[in-house]
Amino acid sequence: MSDWTRGRRRDANNSEVENRSCGPSRGSNCRKRGIDGSLRANREVDGSGGEKGEHTDGSSKHSDKRHDGFTTPESTGPVSRCSRQADWGSQVDDDEEMRRGVHRDMQRYRRRILGAEVTQRERKTSSGSSGSCDSKEGDHMETDEAVLLRRQKQINYGKNTLAYDRYIKEVPKHMRQSGVHPKTPNKFRKYSRRSWDQQIKLWKVKLHGWDPPTEGGQDNVLDNIEELGLGDVMDIELDFPNLPDSQNAPTTHSISLDGEDCLGTPVKVQKTESTVEPEMA
């Protein structure tokens, strides 16, 4: 079989997840599981309020039937599930779990939104103020399954890291400050493809601030961000105009953060006063 077909199949099987926070092999300490398949400690279960759309996802739960790590003929021992699923059985199991998870999330989100809307309405009628635009959020949520699945996969890659684990242990929900602490993008909100991808990138960059220390010394990503004067930029919820997915994000400067071996992809950050350059064809 040609290399081309092999490559394409891999892409299809792993959907459009280009931003893998499971990074290069050197960054194995970023993964939620070591190469020997040993599981990290259990995460806290998602409780009340706080981030919308954030739930314990399928990748952290272990249905009884699944092994924590599995041995493939090529490997010498159990292989981390974070790595590419080679066998069709697991791929299908995981895919099914993710779809189910997304449907479950959608129902919970709807209920949550409806609940919030009712409370808001009650509050408004009692105080006599006029309605705000938020009350109709339930009508404008993203429901396209393909989109939700793709977004969920991207979120999973970010959550399936030691950094995320350490983060949620260290900073309980009620202590989180917006802007300072990473917040999982809400997959049920309508965003353009580019906007969403950028939110994911920025979220993962922020999460790297909680990476476990490496031998080479850990540069705090958040320090880097402040140094580069990007602190304000990181807080802006980027909402790009609706352009076709095939175009790349227009940037005038491309800044890769140093010392971050775990970053799978270089991060492009847009300066607020930049001018948009036309894409090179």
Place this chain on the structure above:
Amino acid sequence: MENTDDYRIQSFDLDTQMLLKTALKDPSSVNLEKVSDIIVDQSLKDQVFSKEAGRICYTIVQAEAKQNNGTFRRNVLNRLQQEFKKREETRGRSLQEWVCYVTFICNVFDYLKVNNMPMVALVHPVYDCLIRLAQPDALINEEEVDCLVVQLHRIGEQLEKVNGPRMDQLFFLLRDGFLLQEGLTSMTRLLLLEILEFRAGGWVLSGTAHKYYYSEIAD
């Protein structure tokens, strides 16, 4: 489900038939790895069985899902994957086995869905198989062409939905084969022309085309 004739298990010995019938009703009571191996092995040998083996797989998968189990499905898929890896070798050894394999994997693709969606993991492998069947050295063999068009009739529309570009790629090959390849039998050309028209009509054959291809010619 009670009519097990649908599953074409008559070719098995009685003990195996018993095992399969039990698996259909109560998967957790049997060794599902063994059952999946039996089914896969038979599908590779028996053309009649391979044409509908997906259905028996479907029933067992449904039954085991109710028992919160996924062993059977996982095993079938992994066996399929193993066979996929050595498909070229299989084809070299026995055209019949190769054709049985393609029939089986397409059948599984047809029947086993995940939340009513086709299994993503199978899409490219199925395409790889069909595209292999459209290669010049395969179009020469009527049994391979026959397999190809039969599968396209069954799952072509679904396949196109999940990946249009590869279907286009396949049909480029079919057009080329039909137009340019020497040494094709007239039956092969007929099959190719029919499938070209079939897809062009949106995976439906027009009434007149149907008459052309499928009516008996009264003499």
